[in-house]
Amino acid sequence: MQKSVLFTLFSLTVLMLTGCTTNWTMTTRTGQNIETQGEPEVDAATGLTKYADAYGYHRVIKTSEIVKTTKGATTLGW
Template sequence: MKKWVMAAAALAMAVGLTGCSSDYVMATKDGNMILTQGKPEIDKDTGLISYQDEKGNSRQINGDQVSQVIER
């Protein structure tokens, strides 16, 4: 329960500090927050989520590692 509260607080802080640089925030199961430019896309065949990070680099993450995707 305590981890959930800390993750929610971190998400709120990340959303508040990012300004207009990204459109979505992805929360991972290990508590990290990933800020993206544009909407992340899910590849249903591989289970990977493709996104652009804050610097515009293309990245992928396993969909099993993501707990939430929140639109800003």
């Protein structure tokens, strides 16, 4: 009985933590603010930055076009 309660609590904790994301904001040279889900990934080999936009679509932008990247608040993704 005690094992099943511990397993249930552990499962719920893991499920809640997987729904958390941290939003980031990238500011471009043109002044556009791009909100991302999670931290953008810089690929030095190609000179591109990969990110997931506010709707979850995966996008890329030239790293040279990004002026500033700031970390926002952590939010639940569900």
